[in-house]
Amino acid sequence: xxxxxxQSLQFSEWLFHIVRILNPESSRPVIIRQPMPYNLMPYxxxxxxxxxxxxxxxxxxxxxxxxMALWAAxxxxxxxxxxxxxxxxxxxxxxxxxxxxxWARGEITMTQAREAAFEAHRAAREAEGAAKEAxxxxxxxxxxxxxxxxxxxxxxxxxxxxxxxxxSATKENRxxxxxxxxxxxxxxxxxxxxxxxxxxxxxxxxxxxxD
Numbered sequence: 073x074x075x076x077x078x079q080s081l082q083f084s085e086w087l088f089h090i091v092r093i094l095n096p097e098s099s100r101p102v103i104i105r106q107p108m109p110y111n112l113m114p115y116x117x118x119x120x121x122x123x124x125x126x127x128x129x130x131x132x133x134x135x136x137x138x139x140m141a142l143w144a145a146x147x148x149x150x151x152x153x154x155x156x157x158x159x160x161x162x163x164x165x166x167x168x169x170x171x172x173x174x175w176a177r178g179e180i181t182m183t184q185a186r187e188a189a190f191e192a193h194r195a196a197r198e199a200e201g202a203a204k205e206a207x208x209x210x211x212x213x214x215x216x217x218x219x220x221x222x223x224x225x226x227x228x229x230x231x232x233x234x235x236x237x238x239x240s241a242t243k244e245n246r247x248x249x250x251x252x253x254x255x256x257x258x259x260x261x262x263x264x265x266x267x268x269x270x271x272x273x274x275x276x277x278x279x280x281x282x283d
Contacts, residue, residue, distance in 0.1 A: 120272075122265060123221040137220050138176040139262045144213035144226035145172040146257050148206070150250075151233040155206040159199060165210035168192035172214040185217035205233035224269055227254050228277040247280060 124130025125137055149169050156166070171188035174180045192211030196204050212225030234250045235243045258266055270281035 120221070123219070123269070125220070132220055136262050136265065137216075139259050140220050140223045140266070141172050141176045141213070141216040143258060143262065143266070144216045144223045145169045145176075147227045147230045147254050148172075148209040148213040150253065151202075151206045151209060151230045153206075154202040154233050154237050155195070155199065155210075158203050159195070162195055162198075164188075164191045164195040165207040168210040168214040172216065175214070175217040182217045185214050189215040189218070202233045202236035205229050205236055209233060221269070223266060224273055224277055224281075227270075228280050230254070231280045232278070251281060 121130040123132055125132045125134065148165070152165060152169065155162075168188045168191065171180060171185050175182065175185040189211045192207055192214065196207035196211060199207055206229070209226045209229035212222045212229060215222040215225070231247055231250045231254075234246045238246055255267070270277075274281045
């Protein structure tokens with residue numbers, strides 16, 4: 073009984089710990105409540121320790137964090153033309169992808185990367201169809217600098233972009249092709265981590281990562 077009470081108190085203490093996350097439907101970050109310490113979290117429901125950097129109490133190394141940002145940028149870049157074809161003068165998604173890579177090289181701060189994410193999502197709100205989804209992918213790619221688990225946002229929106237880009241008869245085939253391409257780009261160092269994430273968060277990502 074004492075152990076249960078201790079866990080309950082620990083839960084209550086962490087209930088009031090707040091963190092900022094990127095809300096793609098808003099131009100500003102929003103505040104949410106963090107329910108439990110990372111080392112006590114189940115995978116479902118909130119962030120997982122494997123996607124939180126070591127300095128913040130998780131287990132993700134800086135090297136792997138950078139690799140996730142680079143992979144997310146590659147996923148977003150693969151569909152960037154679907155935005156640029158109809159928005160030739162809008163460089164915000166392209167800039168977001170560039171900033172994701174710049175962050176991975178240590179050339180910009182996390183705050184600068186997050187601002188680039190906001191700009192890409194603003195571009196998405198001004199677009200439609202495949203272009204909208206492609207801009208979202210770019211926004212999530214650079215947001216990996218802030219929260220590593222945005223890596224699946226980049227991949228998922230990239231898949232949505234290619235699915236929106238053609239006729240309904242080939243939509244499922246395009247989904248599978250894009251997913252296989254994305255998996256083939258995964259560096260060995262983070263492959264198992266991202267594939268596990270695809271499995272566990274598949275339902276939250278519109279089941280786009282079904283084999």
